[in-house]
Amino acid sequence: MRESELLAHIYQRSTSLGEHVVVGPGDDCAVVRLTDNGPAALLTTDQLVEGRHYNADTPLDLVARKAIARSISDIAAMGGSPVCALAAATINSEFTQANELFDAMARWALRWSCPLVGGDIAIADGPTVLTTTVIGTPHRDRGAVLxxxxxxxxxxxxxxxxxxxxxxxxxxxxxxxxxxxxxxxxxxxxxxxxxxxxxxxxxxxxxxxxxxxxxxxxxxxxxxxxxxxxxxxxxxxxxxxxxxxxxxxxxxxxxxxxxxxxxxxxxxxxxxxxxxxxxxxxxxxxxxxxxxxx
Ligand SMILES: [Mg+2]
Incomplete structure (x- = not known):
């Protein structure tokens, strides 16, 4: 299956999202109001898969950087500013540097004023997968750029x-x-x-x-x-x-x-x-x- 076909399927299912969802799937970020008529938030998530988006010999610091930067880039694509990030990782049981990886992700997130405020780790066989979610705010005057x-x-x-x-x-x-x-x-x-x-x-x-x-x-x-x-x-x-x-x-x-x-x-x-x-x-x-x- 191609990613574009799978995404098209997700978009088609997103017809009734409720009144707090301003922009649903299909843009760089979703745009959501957390309260009635409250300010809008930008939400985006991305996965970084070993062997696909980086190689086993890619320096850990660059893996961490890319895991954060890809989601930050989606906030940039809306003209927004990041607020905070969450990171979840499925880590191969033979990978011994999980602490260093999360430390590096936290450091890179701060570089873009986007503190890492939570996360989760699971150990499994197979490639390491890093999932980063970033929450941001649209530009105060322009609003989200779609x-x-x-x-x-x-x-x-x-x-x-x-x-x-x-x-x-x-x-x-x-x-x-x-x-x-x-x-x-x-x-x-x-x-x-x-x-x-x-x-x-x-x-x-x-x-x-x-x-x-x-x-x-x-x-x-x-x-x-x-x-x-x-x-x-x-x-x-x-x-x-x-x-x-x-x-x-x-x-x-x-x-x-x-x-x-x-x-x-x-x-x-x-x-x-x-x-x-x-x-x-x-x-x-x-x-x-x-x-x-x-
Ligand atoms: Mg994008």
Missing amino acids: RSQARSGDLVCVTGSLGNSLATGRHLSFEPRLLEGAALCDAFGNKLGAMIDLSDGLGRDAGRIAAASGVRLTLESSLLPRAEGADWRSALQDGEDYELCFTLRGEAPAELAGTPVTVVGVVDAGSGCRVRTPDGEFIDGAAMGWDHES
Whole structure:
């Protein structure tokens, strides 16, 4: 079964979520009010699986960092700020460094002002699995930035550079774009449209914005900011960049919190994500990216 099929099944089941759920499954975070008309909270959870998201020889500190940073990145994708985290681990019975692993996760969580406030450990055979849940708050003025808020006429922008993240190890050491997401909300308010963090490749993740917003995104291969060693295909389809992709009405900033911003395309009426290749042909961007088979 593919992850996308399984997720689609979960989304379809989420039709009656109650009045406290503002945004259910299908965005980077759920948005939930804990009390009637109370402030909204952002909720997100992620798993890190040995042999899939890191290797047995990956330094423990980087494993801990990635386990926290992936969920923090989902808070960034909503323009929010983290409040606290919970971590649960299923640890292989031969793994002897569980204390060090949790200490390292707590340290990294604090680095992003997100204290670890609880967790659980189970011992089992099989690979180590780390599950991190982060709770955050949306931007006070802008509110949660959703995948569904792109509008025809918006520019499509990305932070940083894309591609080759697995080969270079950047997937272990990336900096979640919290400051950049907050700076966008501060500076652009409702001129900021949709946003997503790039975990499965720009082509596929831009396709998710298009689908959620009911618009078409057209990306220009020649504009993609390429990480070292990445060509345009790699920038478009490699996973685990954890940069932000967002849509914006008006003029795009050159940088946010010191991170470069690049305009890579436009939003118009239609559906899907298409990419203009260097030859001037259009290809389906949503077909280019990771869909983890499981
Ligand atoms: Mg995400």
